[in-house]
Amino acid sequence: MIKRLLTSRELILAVAILALIALIALKFPAFIETSNLLDAFNDTSPLIILALGQMVVILTRCIDLSVAANLALTGMIVAMINTQFPAVPVPLLIIVAIIAGSLMGALNGLLTWKLDIPPIVVTLGTMTIFRGLVFVLSEGQWINAHEMSASFKAFPRNEFLNLPVLSWFAIIIALLVIVMVSRTSLGRAFYAVGGNPNAAVYAGIDVGRTQFLAFTISGALAGLTGYLWVSRYAVAYVDIAGGFELDVVAACVIGGISIAGGVGTVAGAFLGAIFLGVIKNALPVIGISPFAQLAISGAAIIIAVAFNASYRNTKGRLILKHDEAVNG
Amino acid sequence: MNLIYSQSPHMTTSESAASMPHLGPHIKPNLEQDLEPVLQVSGVTKEFPGVKALNNVSLELYAGKVTALIGENGAGKSTLVKVLTGIYQPDSGEITLGGDTKVFNTAHAAALEGITAIHQETVLFDELSVAENIFLGNAPKGRFGLIDKSSMKAKAVALLKRVNADIHPDTPLKELGIASKHLVAVARALSVESQVVIMDEPTAALSLKEIEELYTLVEQLKQEGKAILFISHKFDEVFSIADFYTVYRDGEMVGSGAISNTNQDELVQLMVGRPVEQVFPNRLSIIGDEVLRVEDYSHPTEFADISFRLNQGEVLGFYGLVGAGRTELMQALFGITKPSAGYLHIEQQQVAIRSPEQAIAKGIVYVPEDRGNQGTIKDTPIFHNVSLPSLAKTLKHKLLNPAAELALTREYTERMELRAAALDQHVNKLSGGNQQKVVISKWLATKPKVIILDEPTKGIDIGSKAAVHHFTAELAAKGMAVILVSSEIPEIIGMADRAIVMRDGRIRAEFSKQEMTPEALVQAAAGIGSAA
Known part of the structure; x- marks a missing residue:
């Protein structure tokens, strides 16, 4: 048990995050004040939620590049509803956001399932379509803070047990996803489909349908994040969260979710997002230029992937020996 | 079973040397005793964990002759082909080519020495043109070391003509049928001036007419002095095309000789004779x-x-x-x-x-043949694999119930005598036989x-x-x-x-x-x- 803990990727990642924080604290002790750490966590919450959705998709050997565009489109939809009909209550708006997001995710899933188009192509296409629709809907106009109702903006900032609602969303969704992947048949199907689609077919699992559901979940979480994002920053426009899908995929990769499918944990995706969040929050404090920040984030991704690759290689040789024995 | 190199038509040494002066004094066809093999495999053993795929086998191939390699599935034929083409390295034994001992550490090394294999399912590249397939890795180079396309095309046309293939060298390979693909593979074999051509069940997917064409081709290769190893399950083919035969059974050589001295019954006996x-x-x-x-x-x-x-x-x-x-x-x-x-x-x-x-x-449940590919999900624990088709039966309040899954897994893996450290061990840590037991346990658990x-x-x-x-x-x-x-x-x-x-x-x-x-x-x- 102890040996397994020590070799677990999640533990290594947690240690790396703590080391990173300690390193920053040596120069900037203010960084590790509780309030600052909580702020950093709150800032990272949208990334955590999206990474959890992305994790489910990647587990099934797919990828969802449309999450940030989905977020922008649902964000614009709820912001426009709010400006037109300020009386619509926030919980209803959240439901609208989740439904709109899951419809977009379901579209990705249907195209992958029924037309057998590679997911990277499907979501690259829908990513552009969703972004385009934000422009069509808003006619390129911004929706600014003064146009939004007070309750619309206040919801994610409300505090409960000293933690903003936004942070609570990240925590609760992480718990729900843990239950889903470890305690439901669907969760088991995600791992089976990604781990070995052929074997999954023989076990009576519909591979396409499972991937469709993964995309729908990812879409629903992107839609929810759309509302949270727009209300927290109190602005909606065409380019919000531009390029954020790459951060989401990066968080998963850093967290040890195998791009080849079938391998990954909620803790991994969660910590991967935190790792990126710490870097993004700390670098400006240290006074590193935004361009260097990009380079550092990129380097972190490559190191994580290289780590994954070397981990996989040693395993691969073992499998090969079995196969040779079979063919011989 | 004493069939080793019995002589067929009797002819004295002087007669044969006189009638075939161009072949030189050392090579005397029609008298197999004195015929020098181009390729000789002796005492080759290849072992995989738990399986002795080849056990001290030998094989001889002669210039301008077809040798048929016969054996049941699992007799070691494919392993031998892989040893000859440098994909596997033998644990012991020797391969000599033209009298010199050779070691093929890579497939490329075998190809350079002039050993080419044409497989049942042709190993070529669908998206490349015919000419590119023929010269892949061996393309004629022009100035600056770049591929000389026009010379490549001209050589491809010449090679395709030699194999009587009416195929344009620019045609993408994917547009060709299997027979034409074989012809391209043969053209590729000729392009590197192979001495030895291995045909591994080349007719398995061909129509009758295509098989006729293939026979013509084999005749031509014989006339060009290639040593041909012909692997087939079909006895009519073996008898119409081969000069010699070698029979393997369970990784051992059990007989060889001239085709003219044997018959179907004898070969069937050798194949299954145990x-x-x-x-x-x-x-x-x-x-x-x-x-x-x-x-x-x-x-x-x-x-x-x-x-x-x-x-x-x-x-x-x-x-x-x-x-x-x-x-x-x-x-x-x-x-x-x-x-x-x-x-x-x-x-x-x-x-x-x-x-x-x-x-x-x-x-109805199905335990597939290809357990690596279709049987298990390797990166997950044993009990996840076993319970997968039976999850509905183990649910508690609609949630997975690991305790019930483990109990189910224990019940069936114990009956199968599965050897594993723990039931949450990942499947890829198990041996092939134990992986198979996981697959069977999985299906039994569904009570089919x-x-x-x-x-x-x-x-x-x-x-x-x-x-x-x-x-x-x-x-x-x-x-x-x-x-x-x-x-x-x-x-x-x-x-x-x-x-x-x-x-x-x-x-x-x-x-x-x-x-x-x-x-x-x-x-x-x-x-x-x-x-x-």
């Missing part, structure tokens, strides 16, 4: 009511007019050569592919099976009526084989109906109550326990003798 071992469980079959009835099952391309019955407590063997359509039929019974016609009755009720999920629900075992003992060690056989017998004894697809004759004879032989997608013969003999099975499968 007593059925007593490792098979002695069982008393108690055959009950009909469980499965298949009527006129057909598929557009893979099989046709399949009808058979299967009863409780019965083991029904399906024998045939690789590619006879057995696996394709089983996949249709399991709902992976859809039949184009036919009916299925389970316990006298007509049912339609459209997906594996439905098959499992109706009580009919269990289809597709090559259940392929590539696993003797001990695991015995456990699988023992368990198969136990399943039948408990009233389950078992379909045993196997290419191993002893397994069919040792286990099955009845055997169906398939060839070219159709049922060709059915044998009762008493009628089953190795010779009868081989003849029906190969389409020779009275069964043809």
Whole structure:
């Protein structure tokens, strides 16, 4: 048990995050004040939620590049509803956001399932379509803070047990996803489909349908994040969260979710997002230029992937020996 | 069995040397005793964990002669091809080429020495043109080391003409049929001036006319002085094309000689000639009511007019050569592919099976042949694998219940005598035989009526084989109906109550326990003798 803990990727990642924080604290002790750490966590919450959705998709050997565009489109939809009909209550708006997001995710899933188009192509296409629709809907106009109702903006900032609602969303969704992947048949199907689609077919699992559901979940979480994002920053426009899908995929990769499918944990995706969040929050404090920040984030991704690759290689040789024995 | 290099037409040394002066004083055809082999394999052994694929085998190939390599599936033919083409390195033994000892550490090294293999499924590149395929890795270079396209094309035209192929060198390979692809592969073999050409079941996927064309080609290669190794299951081919034969059985060489000195019966004897071992469980079959009835099952391309019955407590063997359509039929019974016609009755009720999920629900399970690819999810724990098709039965409040999953897994893996450190161990840490036990446990846990075992003992060690056989017998004894697809004759004879032989997608013969003999099975499968 102890040996397994020590070799677990999640533990290594947690240690790396703590080391990173300690390193920053040596120069900037203010960084590790509780309030600052909580702020950093709150800032990272949208990334955590999206990474959890992305994790489910990647587990099934797919990828969802449309999450940030989905977020922008649902964000614009709820912001426009709010400006037109300020009386619509926030919980209803959240439901609208989740439904709109899951419809977009379901579209990705249907195209992958029924037309057998590679997911990277499907979501690259829908990513552009969703972004385009934000422009069509808003006619390129911004929706600014003064146009939004007070309750619309206040919801994610409300505090409960000293933690903003936004942070609570990240925590609760992480718990729900843990239950889903470890305690439901669907969760088991995600791992089976990604781990070995052929074997999954023989076990009576519909591979396409499972991937469709993964995309729908990812879409629903992107839609929810759309509302949270727009209300927290109190602005909606065409380019919000531009390029954020790459951060989401990066968080998963850093967290040890195998791009080849079938391998990954909620803790991994969660910590991967935190790792990126710490870097993004700390670098400006240290006074590193935004361009260097990009380079550092990129380097972190490559190191994580290289780590994954070397981990996989040693395993691969073992499998090969079995196969040779079979063919011989 | 004393067949080693008996002489065929008698001719004195001086006569042959006089009649073939251009061949030089050392090579005297028609007198095999003195013929110098181009390629000689001696004492080659290749072992995999638990399996001795080749045991001290030898083989000789002669210039301008075709040697047929004959053997059952699993006799070691493919392993030998891989050793000759540098894909596997032998554990011991020697390969000499033109008198010099050679070591092929890579496939490229073997190709450079002039050994080319043409495989059953051609190993070429669909997206490249014919000319690019012929010269891949060996393209004529022009200035600056760039590929000289016009010279490559001109050489390709010349090579294609040599093999009588009417193919334009710019044609993308994917537009060609299998026969034409073979021709391209042969052209590629000629482009590197191979001394040795290996043809691994080249006719398996060809039509009659294409086979004729291939024969012409082989004739031509002979005339060009190539030494040809021809691997085939079809005896008519062997007798019409080969000069010599070598027979392997269970990784050992059991006979060789001139084709003109032997006959079909003798070769069949050599191939299967071993007593059925007593490792098979002695069982008393108690055959009950009909469980499965298949009527006129057909598929557009893979099989046709399949009808058979299967009863409780019965083991029904399906024998045939690789590619006879057995696996394709089983996949249709399991709902992976859809039949184009036919009916299925389970316990006298007509049912339609459209997906594996439905098959499992109706009580049919399928343990696939390719367990690496289709059997297990390697990166997950044993108990996740075993419980996967039975999850619905272990749910508690609609949530997964690991305790119930573990209990289910323990129950069935213990019956299978699975050797694992723990049930949450990942499957990829297990040996091949134990992985197979995980797969079988998984299916037993669904409590099926009919269990289809597709090559259940392929590539696993003797001990695991015995456990699988023992368990198969136990399943039948408990009233389950078992379909045993196997290419191993002893397994069919040792286990099955009845055997169906398939060839070219159709049922060709059915044998009762008493009628089953190795010779009868081989003849029906190969389409020779009275069964043809």
